[in-house]
Structures are given as C-alpha cells and as structure tokens.
Amino acid sequence: MWQSLFMKEWLKLRWYFTAAFLVHLGAALKILLDIRQIILMEHGEMVWYQAIHLHTLFYGPLRYLPLITGLVLAAAQFMPEVSGRRMRISLHLPMDQNRMLFLCLLAGLFHLGVLAVLDLLLTAAILLWYFPHELALASLPTLLPWINAGFIAYLGAVHLLLEPSWPRRVFYALVFTALSSLHFAGSGYGWLTPALPFFLLLSPLALLGVLDTGRRFRQGGVS
Amino acid sequence: MTLNPLSRWAARILAVIAIFFILPALFDKIWTRKSEAPLVFFSPVQKAFVYQKSLGGHQFIYADERGREFDRGAFEDLLPFVYFRNYELRNEGPLELEGRIFDRETIRSQRQSFEIKARDLKGSRPQIALYPLFNNDPGIAMIPFPEDVFRFTEKGMEFINADTNRKDEALSKRFTESLKEKGFTFPATLISGNPTNLKPFDEGYFVKDSQGGVFHIRRVMDQPDIRKTGIPADMGILDIAVSENQRREFYGILITERGGLFLIAWDSYELIPLPSDGFDPRRMDVKLLVNPLYRTLILTGEDRVHATVMDTEYQPLKSFTLPFSQTGSGLAGNVKDFLFPFTLSLESPWQNQASLQLQKGSFWSFGGIVLAMILYLIFLRRKGPFYRNVGEFGFLMLTGLFGLLPLLFVRKN
Numbered sequence: 001m002w003q004s005l006f007m008k009e010w011l012k013l014r015w016y017f018t019a020a021f022l023v024h025l026g027a028a029l030k031i032l033l034d035i036r037q038i039i040l041m042e043h044g045e046m047v048w049y050q051a052i053h054l055h056t057l058f059y060g061p062l063r064y065l066p067l068i069t070g071l072v073l074a075a076a077q078f079m080p081e082v083s084g085r086r087m088r089i090s091l092h093l094p095m096d097q098n099r100m101l102f103l104c105l106l107a108g109l110f111h112l113g114v115l116a117v118l119d120l121l122l123t124a125a126i127l128l129w130y131f132p133h134e135l136a137l138a139s140l141p142t143l144l145p146w147i148n149a150g151f152i153a154y155l156g157a158v159h160l161l162l163e164p165s166w167p168r169r170v171f172y173a174l175v176f177t178a179l180s181s182l183h184f185a186g187s188g189y190g191w192l193t194p195a196l197p198f199f200l201l202l203s204p205l206a207l208l209g210v211l212d213t214g215r216r217f218r219q220g221g222v223s
Numbered sequence: 224m225t226l227n228p229l230s231r232w233a234a235r236i237l238a239v240i241a242i243f244f245i246l247p248a249l250f251d252k253i254w255t256r257k258s259e260a261p262l263v264f265f266s267p268v269q270k271a272f273v274y275q276k277s278l279g280g281h282q283f284i285y286a287d288e289r290g291r292e293f294d295r296g297a298f299e300d301l302l303p304f305v306y307f308r309n310y311e312l313r314n315e316g317p318l319e320l321e322g323r324i325f326d327r328e329t330i331r332s333q334r335q336s337f338e339i340k341a342r343d344l345k346g347s348r349p350q351i352a353l354y355p356l357f358n359n360d361p362g363i364a365m366i367p368f369p370e371d372v373f374r375f376t377e378k379g380m381e382f383i384n385a386d387t388n389r390k391d392e393a394l395s396k397r398f399t400e401s402l403k404e405k406g407f408t409f410p411a412t413l414i415s416g417n418p419t420n421l422k423p424f425d426e427g428y429f430v431k432d433s434q435g436g437v438f439h440i441r442r443v444m445d446q447p448d449i450r451k452t453g454i455p456a457d458m459g460i461l462d463i464a465v466s467e468n469q470r471r472e473f474y475g476i477l478i479t480e481r482g483g484l485f486l487i488a489w490d491s492y493e494l495i496p497l498p499s500d501g502f503d504p505r506r507m508d509v510k511l512l513v514n515p516l517y518r519t520l521i522l523t524g525e526d527r528v529h530a531t532v533m534d535t536e537y538q539p540l541k542s543f544t545l546p547f548s549q550t551g552s553g554l555a556g557n558v559k560d561f562l563f564p565f566t567l568s569l570e571s572p573w574q575n576q577a578s579l580q581l582q583k584g585s586f587w588s589f590g591g592i593v594l595a596m597i598l599y600l601i602f603l604r605r606k607g608p609f610y611r612n613v614g615e616f617g618f619l620m621l622t623g624l625f626g627l628l629p630l631l632f633v634r635k636n
Contacts, residue, residue, distance in 0.1 A: 044385035045355065045368050052351050052372070053418050098226050132372070132383050134351045159234075171238070171632040178241035185569050186577055190349030195569055195577040202237065209234035212227045212635075 001095055002103055009077060009107035016076035017111050020069045024115050027061045028122035034058060035130050051135055055188025059123050059139060066119070066150025067180060070112055074157030077108050082161045082217075101214040105158065105207060112154055116147040141193040148199050149183035152176060155206035162210070162217040172213075179206075231633050232614075238629035239622055240567065246625060247559065247566035254555040256280065261547050264512065265519045265532040266301040267320055272530055272543040273301050288543050304330055304514035325515055335513035337466050339476060341505055341573040345413065345462040348575035353383075354418045357425040359443045366420040369442075373398070375411035375430070394445075401447035402440075408432045415463035415475070422467045426474055429463045429487075437463075439474075439492070452492035461504050463487070476511065478504050484520070486511075486537070498531040498539045506573050525549070525572075560584035561591040564623040591623040603630055 035058050039047050050056040120143055127136040156176025163169045179202060186192055192199065251257075256279035263274045272288040275298065285298035299306040303318050307330050310318055318325045341347060353372040371382040371391055379399030382391040402409075409432070416428035427441030427448075435456030441448040454460075458479050465475035473486040477494065484499040497520050502509070510521040517540075518533040526549075531542040559566075564584045571578040584591075596619055605611050619626045 043368070043370075044388075045370050045372070048353075048372060048385045049355065049368065049418070052353050055349075098230075130388060132353055132374070132388070134353055134374070138349070138351055168632050171628070172234075175238045175241040178245045179237060182244055182569065188349065189351070190576070192569075192577045193349065195579045198579050202240070205233045205237050208226075208230050209237055210230070212230035212234065212633075215227055 005100065005103050006107050009104055012077055012080065013073060013108070013111055016072055017115075020072060020111075020115055021118070024065065024069070024118055025122075027065055028119070028126065030061050031059050031123065032126045034061075035126065039130060048131060051131060057142065057187075057189060059127075059143070062119055062123065062143060063146055063184065066112070066116060066147045067153045069115055070150035070152070070154030071157050073108050073112055074154045074161065077104065078158055078161040097214065097218060098211045101211060102207075105155070105210060108154060108158075109151060109207075112150055116150065119143060119147065135189075138189045141196060142189045142191075144196060145183040145192045145199055148203055149180045151203040152180050152183070152206055155203070155210055156180065158210050159206075159213050162213045164216055164220060176206075227635075231635065234633045235618065235629035238633060239626065242625050242628060243563060243565060243567045243622075244569075247563050248568065250559050250562070255559070256555075257549055260523045260549065261528055261545055263519075263521055263528045263530040263543065263545055264302050264305065265517055265530065265541075267514070267516050268301050268303065272532070272541075272545075273298060274528075274545055276545075276547065304334060304516075321516060323515075329515060333470065333513070333515040335466075335468050335470050335472075335511075337464075337468075337476065337511045337513075339464045339478070339509045341508055342571075342575040343464075344478065344504060345415075347505070347573065352414060354414060354416060354428065356382075356427060356440070356442045357420060358445055359425055359427075359441060359448075366422070366425055368420060375409065375414065377410050379409060380411075398440075398447045398449075401449050402438065405438065405449050405451050406436065407438055407449075407451075408434045408436070413460060413462065416465050417467065423469055424467050426465060426467050429465060429474070431460060435460075437492075450492075452487070454487070454492060454494065458483070470513070472513075476509065478509075480504070484509065495537050497537065498533070498542070501529065557585075557587045560587035562624055564588035564592060564621065588623060592620055595619045595622075595624045595627055598624075598627060599630070603627070 035047075038058075051058060120140060123139050123143060124136040127139055153176065156172065156179070159172045159176065160169050163172060183192070183199060258277035258279045261274045261276040263272055265271075266273045266287070269287060274286060276284050276286070278284060283295075284292055285295055286292045287301075299309055303310060303320070304325075307318065307327065311327065318330070353374050355369050355371075356373050357366050358369055370386060371384045371394065373380055373382050375381075380395060380402060382394040382398070383389065384391050411430045412433055412435075413431035414428055415430070416426070425441070427439065429452070430438050430440055432438065435458075437452045437454040437460070439450045439452055454477070458477070459481060461478045461480045463475055463477050471489050473488055473495070474492075475487055476497075477485045477487055479485075482499055482502040482504055484497040484502060485494040486497065487493075488495055497511070499520075499522070502522050503524065507522050507524045510523070512519040512521070516535070518535065518537055519530055520533065521528060521530045526546060528545045528547065529542065530545075532540050534540055566582045566584075568580045568582070569577040571580055596616065599615070599619055603615075615630055618630065622629075
C-alpha cells in the first residue's frame with residue numbers, strides 16, 4: 001500500500017517539485033554567474049581572500065531557499081487534504097494512521113531531500129571550479145543548517161495545516177518560526193558547525209511531533 | 224497508542240527549545256544593560272593604575288586603583304602617552320616624565336598596543352587553512368597581494384594559483400625542499416600570521432611542524448626565507464598572534480595551552496615570559512600596552528580585569544585586579560532568573576563560532592518554578608490520580624513558568 005501512497009503524494013507534488021527543482025537550478029546558475037562575474041571584474045586572489053579570510057559567502061542565494069521550498073511543498077501536499085478535509089478519508093484506510101501520516105511526511109521530506117542534495121552538489125561543483133577544494137568542503141556544514149531549516153519549516157507548516165484549533169496554530173507558528181530562525185544565526189562559513197548535531201536532532205523531533213497533531217486532525221480537534 | 228504521548232512530548236521539547244532560546248534573548252534586549260569591561264591603564268604620572276568603568280547608557284566613571292574618582296579631563300591627563308594629542312592642543316610643550324622629555328615623535332615611535340581576543344584564537348573560530356604568503360620585495364613600497372595561496376599537506380607546502388586554480392608546482396617544490404632542508408616535518412600543526420596587507424610590512428608566518436618545532440616562513444623576492452626558531456617543541460603552543468609593528472621589538476605573542484604568555488623577541492626568537500598567573504586562554508582576552516617607560520599586560524575575563532605593569536625589560540613592578548559585572552545585578556537579573564530557570568543561546572563572548580550554551584538560573588528560579596506548579600495545579604491538572612500528572616509536574620520543575628505554555632498548547636484534547 002505504501003507504493004500507492006507514495007504515488008498519491010507524487011501526483012500532488014510533481015508540478016510544485018518540478019517548479020522548485022527549476023528554481024533551485026536557477027539559484028545555482030545565479031551563484032555560478034555571480035562568481036564568474038566577480039572573478040572577471042576583480043583579481044582572482046582578492047576574491048579568494050574575500051571567501052577565505054573575510055568569510056564572504058558566494059552561495060548566499062541558497063540561504064532561505066530550502067525554507068521557502070519546505071513551506072511550498074508542505075502547502076502543496078497538505079492544503080488539498082485539509083481544505084476538503086479529504087485526509088480524514090485517507091486516515092480511515094486500513095492502515096495505522098500514524099504510519100500513514102509518517103509515510104506522507106517521508107514522501108515530502110524525500111522531495112525536499114532531493115533538492116537539498118542538488119543544492120549541495122551543485123554548490124560544491126561550482127566552488128571546486130573556481131576555488132580550492134577546502135572552500136567546497138566548507139560549504140557543506142554551512143549549507144546543512146539552511147537545509148535543516150527547510151525540513152523544520154516543512155514539518156512546522158504541516159503542523160499548522162493539520163492543527164484544528166486556532167490558538168494552537170498560532171503557538172506552533174511561533175515555535176516553528178523561532179526554531180527555523182535559529183538556523184540562520186551567525187555569518188560566514190561554518191559558524192554553526194559546532195552546534196550542527198543539536199540542529200540535526202530537531203528534525204526527527206519535529207517529525208515525531210506532527211503525529212499527534214495528525215490524530216487531532218482526524219478527530220476534528222475533539223478527543 | 225504509545226506513539227501519540229511521545230509525539231506530544233516531542234512537540235513540547237521543541238517548544239521549550241524555541242521558548243528558552245528566543246524569550247531570554249528578547250528579555251535581555253529590552254531590560255538587560257550589558258556594559259563593556261573596564262579599561263585599565265597604568266598612569267606614569269601617578270604611578271598607579273587608573274580605569275574607566277562603564278555604568279551603561281554612555282555613563283562612565285574614571286577612578287584610580289584606590290577608588291578615587293575624577294573627571295574625564297583629569298583621567299586623560301594621567302595618561303599622557305595615550306592622550307598625548309591633548310598636550311599638543313594645549314600647547315604645553317613636550318612632556319616631561321621621570322626626568323626625560325618626550326616629544327610627539329618619540330611617543331609615536333615607542334608606543335604599541337596589541338590585543339588578542341580569546342574568540343580569535345585557533346579552534347575558537349572557523350578558518351579555512353589557506354593563506355596568502357606576501358612577497359617581500361624591497362623595491363616595492365606597498366605589499367601587493369600574491370596571486371596564490373598556500374596550504375600545508377602531509378607531504379609538503381603547496382601553492383595554488385588563483386588565476387588557474389591549480390597548484391604552482393615550481394613554487395611548491397621550492398618551499399617544500401627548503402623546509403625539508405631546515406628540518407621541517409610535515410604536516411604543519413599550526414599556521415599563524417596576518418593574512419592581510421593592511422600592515423606596515425610583512426613578517427610571513429610562524430608554522431609549527433608535526434614534531435612541535437616552530438619555523439618562521441617568509442617569501443623574499445619570491446624565494447623561501449625559512450628560519451627554524453629555537454622555541455621549545457614541548458611548550459604545548461595553543462596559538463601565536465603575530466603583529467608587524469615598526470618598533471620591531473617582538474614578532475608577536477605565543478600562548479600556551481596552559482595559559483603561558485611569551486613574547487617572541489625580534490631576530491633572536493627568544494621567549495620573554497609575561498606575568499600570566501591565572502590566565503585562561505579560552506576565556507580571557509589579552510592586551511599589551513607599550514609606551515616609552517612601561518609595559519602593561521591586561522588580562523580581561525568574565526568578571527575581572529587583571530593588569531600588571533612591567534619595566535621596559537618586562538620585569539613585573541606592580542599588579543591590580545578590578546572586579547566587575549557585565550550585566551549588573553539588581554531587579555532585571557532576578558526577574559529573568561524567576562522567569563527562566565535556564566536559558567539557551569548559541570553565542571559565547573569567547574568564541575567566534577556557535578557554541579551551544581545552557582545557563583542555569585539562580586535561587587530566584589525556584590520562585591518561578593513554585594508559582595508555575597501552583598498555576599498548574601489550579602488550571603491544568605488532569606483529572607484522576609496524581610501519578611498521571613507526574614511527567615508534566617517534573618517538566619515544570621525544569622522549565623518553570625514558561626513550561627506552562629507547551630503544557631497548555633500541546634495536550635491530548
């Protein structure tokens with residue numbers, strides 16, 4: 001049954017995912033052209049100096065992109081279910097409701113993950129072309145918190161969409177906004193690296209946290 | 224369905240993380256007045272330490288080591304080597320101290336101020352280990368940026384050209400072989416220098432090899448100029464801060480893991496010990512002030528400034544400790560502790576990188592926790608036997624008043 005479920009999620013997500021894919025490719029292209037332009041305008045060694053010692057990030061366009069993508073994918077996946085309360089029908093299928101919701105979320109996270117891998121690979125490839133490999137390597141721990149913010153935003157948005165009560169929606173909105181904002185603290189490369197294990201723990205917690213909201217949604221907010 | 228209670232706890236933990244990161248920071252932004260650490264100097268006029276202490280809100284007190292306060296003008300007059308422009312503006316003629324006359328040029332050429340912040344030391348900030356090695360060419364007045372950067376590998380010193388993004392084989396070979404000739408064992412374990420051309424001249428890098436030996440590496444007319452220093456290999460060097468200064472008395476300050484501070488003497492590489500008792504390199508900033516008569520070492524920690532004045536031979540003459548509080552005491556701090564039994568933050572004054580900090584409250588936090596429990600018992604307690612509330616009660620014991628929010632908003636019904 002899980003294959004059918006994944007197919008259902010893919011049908012909902014495919015156009016949004018394709019659009020997001022193109023936007024992420026566009027962002028990579030912008031990064032490439034930005035670096036190319038600055039290297040043509042300034043001396044290469046000065047651009048390297050900015051990147052290495054002044055901590056200028058040439059992949060800034062990716063900063064909020066995973067977050068926005070997470071919100072869009074969550075809306076694409078769960079808005080139709082919530083607006084017509086169609087998900088209540090799915091939740092009555094002969095499958096454990098937590099498991100079903102979990103699989104839906106995994107489908108969404110998988111799509112987000114594909115875009116994250118695309119971001120990581122393209123950024124590293126562009127940086128490898130213009131800079132020593134150390135800079136490409138340093139982009140990985142710098143991008144990871146932004147990507148995790150995308151996962152948190154996705155799971156937070158699902159929370160909001162499924163939660164039937166307005167006061168709780170507001171509460172979750174504040175909590176997930178705060179959690180996402182933490183991922184953008186500091187500046188330059190690798191600033192958040194020492195706290196990365198802590199950040200990466202937030203996504204599994206948020207994934208687990210959605211399940212009870214799913215139950216509340218199924219029961220229409222009444223226990 | 225045991226997963227659903229777990230799910231609620233996961234959401235509550237997330238809410239606690241969000242609340243205890245954001246709200247204490249917001250509280251501090253509005254109510255906590257953070258003041259800078261006091262500035263301590265040694266007055267060659269009074270032969271005593273004097274300081275400028277911030278009271279917050281752009282208010283300062285100026286006092287000496289005995290607590291005698293004075294106004295800003297008097298404070299500046301006690302520090303003629305710092306505020307020598309005042310003398311000039313008042314046309315008071317050259318400064319006379321200890322039987323010597325100091326004109327503007329003497330003061331200017333014999334002054335030096337050198338500050339090392341704990342947050343800038345190795346391991347306290349993210350740093351990609353690629354550096355420009357400036358070329359020393361006596362025929363060129365400025366310091367042009369080299370077209371390459373260097374890295375140390377397991378096998379040698381590599382230069383990568385920024386125009387081609389490829390290794391410069393010839394230059395790399397020259398430097399690697401020269402280093403090997405001088406007895407350098409790869410890889411490097413510490414690379415210290417100033418990777419900027421905003422300095423009067425360039426002294427290259429001090430590099431520690433895998434055996435602990437320290438080498439001074441420069442590039443002169445595009446050729447390696449490498450000298451093995453006599454700095455002992457077993458010192459446990461944490462970092463070396465290099466400072467190119469026209470006085471050319473020392474190359475910089477060497478800091479050991481155990482909190483030792485040494486100047487590296489110009490040319491001879493001899494180590495000049497500085498009075499560093501009680502110095503914690505990870506949690507204290509260092510400042511060395513040099514003037515024609517005295518040297519002052521100032522160590523600034525979280526709650527105290529410790530200053531030692533030395534003669535020109537770096538022999539300690541006198542020291543002074545000034546305690547201070549950056550956040551001030553009083554109502555705001557107590558209210559904050561009452562509201563938040565702990566706080567979370569990512570920033571540390573001693574690190575230039577995220578550092579997950581959990582700070583516990585004080586005795587006042589108990590008040591908040593007790594109030595939270597009373598409110599819980601009145602408004603939120605679940606029906607049935609008390610043991611059903613134990614988990615939530617325990618949660619409040621840790622989180623206090625703001626722990627009520629997750630319990631109120633994340634519940635079964």
